[in-house]
Amino acid sequence: MRPPSPSIPEKEFLNSALKQNLRIDGRAPLDMRTPVFIFGPELGWVDCSLGKTRVIAYVDAKMVKPTPERPFEGMITIHSELSPMASSEYETGRPSEEEVTITRMLDKIIKRSDALDKESLCILAGQRVWHIRLSLHFLADAGNMVDCACLAGIVALRHFRRPEVEVIGDDEVIVHSPLERAPMPLAIHHSPFCFTFAFFADPETPPILDPTQLEQRLSAGLMSIALNAQKEICVLQKLGGVPQDTEEVLRLVKVAVAQAKELSNTVDAKLTADWETRKVEVR
Amino acid sequence: MGSRIEILNEAGFRSDGRRQFELRDLTIDLAKHGEADGSALISHGLTQVLVSVYGPREAKMRSHTFHDRANINVEVVVASFSTGERRKRQRGDKRVLEFAATIKSTFEPVIRTNLYPRSQIDIYVQVLQQDGSTLQTCINAATLALMNAGIPMTDFVCAVTGGVHSTSPMLDLSTLEENDIPHVTVAVMPKTKKVVLVTMETRLHVDRFEEILNLARDAGAILHQEMKEAILARSATLVALAEPVTKNQNKGDDDVVMD
Numbered sequence: 001m002r003p004p005s006p007s008i009p010e011k012e013f014l015n016s017a018l019k020q021n022l023r024i025d026g027r028a029p030l031d032m033r034t035p036v037f038i039f040g041p042e043l044g045w046v047d048c049s050l051g052k053t054r055v056i057a058y059v060d061a062k063m064v065k066p067t068p069e070r071p072f073e074g075m076i077t078i079h080s081e082l083s084p085m086a087s088s089e090y091e092t093g094r095p096s097e098e099e100v101t102i103t104r105m106l107d108k109i110i111k112r113s114d115a116l117d118k119e120s121l122c123i124l125a126g127q128r129v130w131h132i133r134l135s136l137h138f139l140a141d142a143g144n145m146v147d148c149a150c151l152a153g154i155v156a157l158r159h160f161r162r163p164e165v166e167v168i169g170d171d172e173v174i175v176h177s178p179l180e181r182a183p184m185p186l187a188i189h190h191s192p193f194c195f196t197f198a199f200f201a202d203p204e205t206p207p208i209l210d211p212t213q214l215e216q217r218l219s220a221g222l223m224s225i226a227l228n229a230q231k232e233i234c235v236l237q238k239l240g241g242v243p244q245d246t247e248e249v250l251r252l253v254k255v256a257v258a259q260a261k262e263l264s265n266t267v268d269a270k271l272t273a274d275w276e277t278r279k280v281e282v283r
Numbered sequence: 284m285g286s287r288i289e290i291l292n293e294a295g296f297r298s299d300g301r302r303q304f305e306l307r308d309l310t311i312d313l314a315k316h317g318e319a320d321g322s323a324l325i326s327h328g329l330t331q332v333l334v335s336v337y338g339p340r341e342a343k344m345r346s347h348t349f350h351d352r353a354n355i356n357v358e359v360v361v362a363s364f365s366t367g368e369r370r371k372r373q374r375g376d377k378r379v380l381e382f383a384a385t386i387k388s389t390f391e392p393v394i395r396t397n398l399y400p401r402s403q404i405d406i407y408v409q410v411l412q413q414d415g416s417t418l419q420t421c422i423n424a425a426t427l428a429l430m431n432a433g434i435p436m437t438d439f440v441c442a443v444t445g446g447v448h449s450t451s452p453m454l455d456l457s458t459l460e461e462n463d464i465p466h467v468t469v470a471v472m473p474k475t476k477k478v479v480l481v482t483m484e485t486r487l488h489v490d491r492f493e494e495i496l497n498l499a500r501d502a503g504a505i506l507h508q509e510m511k512e513a514i515l516a517r518s519a520t521l522v523a524l525a526e527p528v529t530k531n532q533n534k535g536d537d538d539v540v541m542d
Contacts, residue, residue: 095377097384104381108484221392223481233492236467236483240388243477246496257489 044160048152052142057156074121087141113234117187143213229264321432329414338404471503
């Protein structure tokens with residue numbers, strides 16, 4: 001079933017408002033919705049929401065045998081499936097084009113940008129490595145699922161602690177329970193954050209950051225930029241949509257740079273605040 | 284093994300003997316392939332792609348029609364013998380699906396789809412050989428195939444891949460270079476100099492990105508000349524072929540000649 005398209009008055013209202021730099025939820029064009037994090041009782045469980053868009057990320061680790069090609073590297077897999085729960089746009093079964101874009105984008109941002117140090121997940125070369133599994137549950141889609149999912153994934157990975165292990169001799173591995181030894185955080189090289197901009201067919205309408213579902217549906221194209229606080233772009237994706245000047249693309253990259261710095265500080269603060277409420281280490 | 288190969292040596296040459304900004308040899312074959320309305324076989328160096336375009340025609344599935352514009356359908360097949368290691372990709376492979384979606388969204392704003400409501404344009408992409416810059420080759424081939432099929436477009440779409448080796452930017456990367464250095468694919472519309480597609484999947488500093496984006500945009504203009512020449516040459520041959528037929532008709536009996 002194709003989702004109902006927005007009604008003509010809705011469309012006209014939004015377009016004329018945007019032309020005057022006004023958005024329906026009162027934000028400025030290049031403002032992002034404030035992310036809200038709820039940390040679960042377990043380490044590595046995060047519920048992240050951007051406005052009404054809501055994603056739960058959960059990380060768990062288990063020991064597996066590494067692949068023969070890469071005996072020194074741990075594994076990371078991302079499980080994500082969009083169900084009709086998030087929005088009636090998604091169907092179960094064959095992945096839709098949008099779903100492919102979201103999952104591939106997450107894969108690129110979290111896995112291919114080397115955010116996680118895979119070699120530090122090795123326990124015994126060729127025999128035992130950690131397999132980190134990140135599962136994402138999309139609870140509600142109110143626009144801009146990619147940014148929300150990416151943020152949830154990165155925060156969950158940083159929140160997660162894996163049990164401490166000890167290798168005795170050549171082949172004996174002891175896994176210490178969290179009660180004996182404090183669990184270890186994952187070795188993370190950098191934290192990429194994703195920012196999505198929406199463009200409109202009308203040349204007078206400015207591009208907007210973090211579109212809501214209605215804005216996203218009425219837009220004529222999206223551009224996603226994933227970058228970290230060190231000003232490194234990890235993924236930049238502008239697929240089709242309204243053709244833009246390179247100057248405009250570079251201007252939005254600069255906007256994303258500033259946003260990434262801000263978001264990185266917020267995430268750091270939230271993670272430390274949560275950490276202080278937990279009693280993990282007793283010395 | 285990757286670090287053993289020198290991407291750019293001190294004399295300023297790349298692993299295949301090119302200069303920093305030198306593009307690989309471009310060959311374009313616009314001859315008709317089978318039943319397709321338009322096709323193009325193009326190669327950038329050792330990367331070779333065949334694109335066939337069918338349409339505008341009636342959509343196979345009713346649900347795929349739009350009342351106000353044509354639907355663009357892109358299907359990509361990567362030949363299992365196209366890379367060094369022989370690998371069969373399944374049809375449902377997410378990377379191939381993403382590739383097709385990328386090509387589709389690149390051409391959506393360029394093709395005048397509103398001229399053909401309730402119809403479909405099919406673009407079939409066959410990747411025959413891969414040696415880096417596959418997306419670039421696919422987009423350039425699709426542009427030429429669409430033009431060859433006579434589908435109205437607002438402009439050419441010229442794609443170029445650029446990369447940065449430490450601080451020196453380079454263009455049109457081979458597999459060797461693509462595996463080692465960050466790379467960006469940019470598709471430009473040469474007339475307005477606007478970019479339709481920008482995609483990057485590897486880590487790169489913002490300042491370097493700016494440099495490579497502008498460079499790739501300028502390289503697109505060079506490719507545009509080559510592509511335009513090929514299209515004009517093809518049209519010239521078609522016109523030349525059509526001429527003798529009309530002459531013969533005029534020479535024939537008077538009662539056969541119509542209007």
